[in-house]
Amino acid sequence: MTPTIDTATAPPELDIDPYDTPVLLDPHPFYRRLLELGPVVRLKPYGVYAVGRHQEAQQVLSDPECFTASGGVGLFDIRKPGEHRPPNPILEKDPPDHTGIRKVVVGIVSPAVVRGWRAQFEQEAAEVADDVLERRDFDGVEQLAEAFVMRAFARVLGVEMPRQATLAISEMSFNRAGPFNALRAASEQRAAPYMDWYADSVRRGAMRPGSVGAQLHDAEAEGRLPPGTAEGACRVLVRAGTDTTIAGIGFALHQLARDPAQWALVKADPNRVRDAFEEAIRHESPSYTNFRTTTREVMLGGHVLAADTKIGVFLGAAGRDPRAWEEPDRFDLQRRPAGNHLAFGTGMHSCLGQMIARLEAECILKALVSRSASLQLDGPPAWRAINQLRTLDRLPLRVTPE
Ligand code: HEM
Structure with missing residues (x-):
């Protein structure tokens, strides 16, 4: 049945394509329009809804009865012809399937388990930091954030992750969550040579014994995970946990390098790198x-939304919502309350790896800060255009050892 929408209560329209390369490279003008225009807008180029304000973002992510994840967390509905694909076995499931699977994965990466990884992460971070200190001029993305995450995270996951292959696969999957644009086509081409490697790398026999990946396979063999879930769950962790964490570490490095006052704060107390990462x-x-995807006709922010329609939650806009944050464009690691942001999502799908990401960020940033007298930008940073991920491409930095 075609839903009936009273146009007086329908959300306003925004005629910006959020997947245009210039918008991806600098989404802030788009975020500002999204925030100004209203609590919900209809994105004209795709006929989908979008929210940017903190309150509505939180509401959509916290209400699976009105807003299901089973239609996919990308732009198109994965249940429909043309874009049909199997759902991501954790993120694109609703209760009760989601509840059981999440419980098993959370058990494998429980807070106690993750805390136990600290010493080894610190050791690996020290080696990566020593390497960039020897270079003095380095790329904060490739030589620090990527070098550390690809090593430390790959080890705990138990999956062999050659840098080029992993980054190509991950970039392709973030692009596939968007429209069929040139970015998506190019990344599919770049990832094509690595697809066989990727399929092999998540098989049971390829896992390092005792690792997170091996435990996921054990859980499946013991019937605690549905048949065929372990490989998919390993893929999810590779994709969800690699580039996101590299991006977050890159953002923290960028802000610390460009603002001597913020650098001074972490120098005075290196534990504050945790606040720097959150901010x-x-x-x-x-x-x-x-x-x-809306499960029925729903009310949101005073507007009526049609049933069975996609709604995008733009978390970068929510982080700049002046209703939630004072002077939102300013980076200030002393901001309180830190940790109320939505960068890890919220509700039942909130990031399952957030403790891992936080520990990785803390270890690598602290290793650098505690060994360096100063950190400065050594040229303008460059951004990478990816449909569903915001990340730096290059971050030229100059460090002075202590
Ligand atoms: C800075 C780093 C990270 C950021 C910004 C981030 C962001 C997010 C966000 C926003 C969500 C919610 C998506 C939604 O509701 O549609 C999410 C979910 C998820 N993340 Fe992360 N993530 C990060 C690191 C990691 C790491 C290291 C792992 C690896 C274990 C991971 C695994 C997951 C998984 C499995 C989910 C789905 C949880 C569920 O559906 O129950 N993430 N992440």
Whole structure:
């Protein structure tokens, strides 16, 4: 049945394509329009809804009865012809399926388990930091954030992650969550040579014994995870946990390098790198947009939304919402309350790896800060255009050892 919408209560329209390369490279003018125009807008180029304000973003992510994830967290409905694909076995499931699977994965990466990874992460971070200190001029993305995450996270996951292959696969999957544009086509081409490697790398036999990946396979073999879930769950962790964390560490490095006052704060107390990371992902969310689908005609922000329609939650806009944050464009690691941002999502699909990301960020940023007298930008940073991910491409930095 075609839903009936009273146009007087329908949301306003915004005629900007959020997946245009210039918008992806600098989404802030788009975020500002989204925030100004209203609590919900209809994105004209795709006929979908979008929210940017903190309150409505939180509401959509917290209400699976009205806003389901089973239509996929990308732009198109994965249940429909043309874009049909199997759902992501964690993120694109509703209760009760989601509840059981999430419980098993959370058990494998429980807070106690993640805390136990600290010493090894610190060791790996020290080695990566020593390497860039020897270079003095380095790329904060490739030589620090990527070098550390690809090593430390790959080890705990138990999956061999050659840098080029993993980044190509991950970029393709973030692009596939968007429209069929040139970015998506190019990334599919770049990832094509690695697809066989990727399929092999998440098989049971390829996992490092005792690792997170091996435990997911054990859980499936013991019947705690549905048949065929372990490989998919390993893929989710590779994709969800690699580029997002690299992006967040890159954002924190960028802000610390460009603002001597913020650098002085972490120098005075290196534990404050934790605040710097939280503020960095509030200020610039790695996750660009996460979609849900309306399950019926629903009211949101005073507007009536049609049933069975996609709605994108733009987390980067929510982090700049002046209703939630004072002077939202300013990076300030002393901001209180830190940690109320939505960069890790919220509700039942909230990021399952947030403790891991936080520990990784803390270890690598602290290793650098505690060994360096100063950190400065050594040229303008460059951004990478990816449909569903905001990340730096290059971050030229100059460091002075202590
Ligand atoms: C700075 C780093 C990270 C950011 C910004 C981030 C962001 C997010 C966001 C926004 C969501 C919610 C998506 C939605 O509701 O549609 C999410 C979910 C998820 N993240 Fe992360 N993430 C990060 C790191 C990680 C890491 C290291 C892992 C690896 C374990 C991970 C695994 C997951 C999984 C499995 C989910 C789905 C949870 C569920 O559906 O129950 N993430 N993440």
